[in-house]
Amino acid sequence: MEEPIPVLAAGDGFVLNRLLTEALHATGGGPSAWQVRELELPWPHVPFGPVGEVVEASGSEDVLIEALAGVRVCLTQMAPLTRRVLRACPDLELFAVSRGGPVNANLAAAAEHGVAVTFAPGRNAASTAEHTVGLMLAAMRRIPQAHAGVLAGRWDSAQFAYEATGLEIEGTTVGLVGAGAVGGRVAAALTALGARVLVADPYADPAALPAGVRLVELPELLASSGVLSLHARLTPETAGMIGAAELAALPPGAVLVNCARGGLLDYAALAGALREGRLFAAALDVYDEEPLPADHPLRGAPNLVLTPHLAGASRAVARRAARMVAAEADRWRRGKPLLHRANGGGS
Incomplete structure (x- = not known):
């Protein structure tokens, strides 16, 4: 039996960690395929903003680096994938962003480090x-x-x-x-x-x-x-x-x-x-x-x-976004092509 893949679910107050974990467990590999740890980011209770060289991110590089130790896959909406994070997290291979555009990820740096970045177009x-x-x-x-x-x-x-x-x-x-x-x-x-x-x-x-x-x-x-x-x-x-x-x-x-x-x-x-x-x-x-x-x-x-830029906010969107990134993680696990890849790095 294959060893479970270490995953970080870096959710927030909208795309909840339990939604990400449930979506992962519902994939073809089931719960036994994944070893999930969770990091809760402060958005939307704390506004997002620039972190390092990326925009519209939540949380800090230091906290993310600590949470990503030994992790191969990260599912998130807002975590900052910066050049500093990438240098400090050599095990990371897939960074799946559950939003319509991966603006919180440095795509060029991710490609240089062999990390594939995906996103969730049409989620909302x-x-x-x-x-x-x-x-x-x-x-x-x-x-x-x-x-x-x-x-x-x-x-x-x-x-x-x-x-x-x-x-x-x-x-x-x-x-x-x-x-x-x-x-x-x-x-x-x-x-x-x-x-x-x-x-x-x-x-x-x-x-x-x-x-x-x-x-x-x-x-x-x-x-x-x-x-x-x-x-x-x-x-x-x-x-x-x-x-x-x-x-x-x-x-x-x-x-x-x-x-x-x-x-x-x-x-x-x-x-x-x-x-x-x-x-x-x-x-x-x-x-x-x-x-x-x-x-x-x-x-x-x-x-x-x-209204304050919330047209894309519904419970169905959060659930759909979690399913989309979990499905990408499962395709990556099975060696299948990623559907919504944003950069040229990774497998």
């Missing part, structure tokens, strides 16, 4: 799509304002006044910028709710879009959309792609939703459009600065629904 696509539709409905129907009124002791029949009422998705033209894993799910949900859905995405396959969804160029999408929802990747080409001119191209009274990346949108221009009444509302989960500064232009702008 369903969660983000659902959150997008939820924010869209909240903004269009003015649900937060109604909720606040009831909590404050008001039962405001004036909300039935025509100008105070909200908008419906059914019959509305919704424009989606980007039709990847999230945008495609949003398109399907909105089509089921009776929206007319347009998509602007130079990489989209028209045959892969839900029935009835039409692929158009961005200018046509902007001119036609009562709701604009952003789902593009942030690249040099898409950075700042929705600015003052694009917001002005929307029909008067449009709604804007962004659960993708803060860098896609000019937030000062958005705040101005809301204050001037050119937009009906906006719903946002991502920002150009996070956390949102006290003097940010959005603060004080009307008709906003805001």
Whole structure:
């Protein structure tokens, strides 16, 4: 019988260690294939940040180095894989990151040390799509304002006044910028709710879009959309792609939703459009600065629904992320190719 493989489950308050361990034990090798030790990182109760040369990491190099002694496989979401950690942990062979991008790993240094790094693309696509539709409905129907009124002791029949009422998705033209894993799910949900859905995405396959969804160029999408929802990747080409001119191209009274990346949108221009009444509302989960500064232009702008970058946070996401990295570990154990490899190092 083969010796169990030493594994570090470096979980946190979202992707829990018990989820990582349970997912490992559910793989083909079963519990006997793995010798698991656990390290609990402080995120999200302590914000992530740069550690060494990597970004968006949690915990310290010293603590991780100690926990990785003799370990061949690390399953984590936030642990910092830095050049210093790699030098100090020669037994490490696989570093599996349970998030959509391994930004907490120095990929070049890992390759130099023969460590394979994998990640979990698409882990939160369903969660983000659902959150997008939820924010869209909240903004269009003015649900937060109604909720606040009831909590404050008001039962405001004036909300039935025509100008105070909200908008419906059914019959509305919704424009989606980007039709990847999230945008495609949003398109399907909105089509089921009776929206007319347009998509602007130079990489989209028209045959892969839900029935009835039409692929158009961005200018046509902007001119036609009562709701604009952003789902593009942030690249040099898409950075700042929705600015003052694009917001002005929307029909008067449009709604804007962004659960993708803060860098896609000019937030000062958005705040101005809301204050001037050119937009009906906006719903946002991502920002150009996070956390949102006290003097940010959005603060004080009307008709906003805001959440703190948590569209991808659900219990299902945490469980799915754990299963994805455990499956990669099992493929590595069996000598099979890794599905979501981020670098050229390791076996």
